[in-house]
Amino acid sequence: MHLDSAKATDAYGRQLADLVQIGDIIALSGDLGAGKTSLARGLIAGLGFAGEVASPSFALVIPYAPPTVRMAVGHVDLYRIDDPNQIEELGLDDMLIDGALIVEWP
Numbered sequence: 001m002h003l004d005s006a007k008a009t010d011a012y013g014r015q016l017a018d019l020v021q022i023g024d025i026i027a028l029s030g031d032l033g034a035g036k037t038s039l040a041r042g043l044i045a046g047l048g049f050a051g052e053v054a055s056p057s058f059a060l061v062i063p064y065a066p067p068t069v070r071m072a073v074g075h076v077d078l079y080r081i082d083d084p085n086q087i088e089e090l091g092l093d094d095m096l097i098d099g100a101l102i103v104e105w106p
Contacts, residue, residue: 040075
């Protein structure tokens, strides 16, 4: 899908938020600057978060939980993961019990 601007990408993310359910994993891939974080920001805003949505590039996982969002969601960035075994240490499976994941660089 091609979206013409960060604003359009954000708006699309907000629309997707209506479809997200517990247990969902939204995988965002693409080159640097493709809009992965813009889409994630829109999606998290669409889930009800009114604050600034930071990029998880350095934290790797940023959790959002009710009441600031309608359902728990983890914003994940796997770009710096060198070994797939490191992913297990992030506890992502546990986040899917009562929430969803938005994963950049899946």
